[in-house]
Amino acid sequence: MLNIILMGPPGAGKGTHAAWIERDYKLPHISTGDMFREAMASGSPLGNKIKEIVNRGDLVNDELTCALVKERLSKPDCAKGYLLDGFPRTIPQAEAWDKIAKEIGREVNLVVNISCPDDILVTRITTRRVCPKCGASYNVLTLKPKKEGICDTCGTPLIQRKDDNEASFKVRLANYYSSTAPLLDFYKKKGLLVDFDGTLAVDALKVQLKKLLASKR
Numbered sequence: 001m002l003n004i005i006l007m008g009p010p011g012a013g014k015g016t017h018a019a020w021i022e023r024d025y026k027l028p029h030i031s032t033g034d035m036f037r038e039a040m041a042s043g044s045p046l047g048n049k050i051k052e053i054v055n056r057g058d059l060v061n062d063e064l065t066c067a068l069v070k071e072r073l074s075k076p077d078c079a080k081g082y083l084l085d086g087f088p089r090t091i092p093q094a095e096a097w098d099k100i101a102k103e104i105g106r107e108v109n110l111v112v113n114i115s116c117p118d119d120i121l122v123t124r125i126t127t128r129r130v131c132p133k134c135g136a137s138y139n140v141l142t143l144k145p146k147k148e149g150i151c152d153t154c155g156t157p158l159i160q161r162k163d164d165n166e167a168s169f170k171v172r173l174a175n176y177y178s179s180t181a182p183l184l185d186f187y188k189k190k191g192l193l194v195d196f197d198g199t200l201a202v203d204a205l206k207v208q209l210k211k212l213l214a215s216k217r
């Protein structure tokens with residue numbers, strides 16, 4: 001069973017690698033952003049509660065976030081493993097999740113951390129372009145669409161996300177480091193953390209990740 005938490009700063013390549021791991025290993029990729037959106041759209045009691053908080057402009061607290069992750073990971077598609085992305089974000093969440101995961105038999109057994117130096121991340125993010133329709137991601141330096149400025153998949157003009165500029169990105173990065181650095185330690189002490197070099201080309205990193213996942217199966 002592969003119960004994986006995927007960690008790494010924004011721009012390190014989590015999404016890229018989550019996509020093939022999900023496909024090749026049939027592990028549901030659960031990102032907290034998607035989970036919040038789905039829950040709010042579902043009309044479940046928990047979803048409605050979260051909707052109310054978000055609409056008020058407040059942050060969803062750890063207790064509710066954990067409850068939502070519990071609800072999602074209790075579903076049958078997670079019985080053979082999962083790939084969790086964007087959770088836990090803080091030590092209190094990680095401690096709470098430890099207990100809940102035990103209760104529902106979904107204990108984390110691997111934490112994959114993709115690290116990458118800031119200057120490389122900044123370049124990657126400020127050259128990123130996304131498709132507002134299908135969500136496909138491109139890069140004007142390394143992953144150009146076939147036709148400049150147009151999505152290969154659906155033909156929609158690509159955009160640069162508003163917060164994909166250097167100033168906003170540095171704020172996101174600082175937040176990531178202040179809340180996540182302690183988490184890396186938390187999982188290292190449990191012997192679950194495996195570090196990967198996010199400066200590697202996608203294919204090279206993929207080979208290393210495949211080796212690790214094969215050894216854990």
Ligand SMILES: [Zn+2]
Nearest residue numbers: 131134151154
């Ligand atoms: Zn598209």
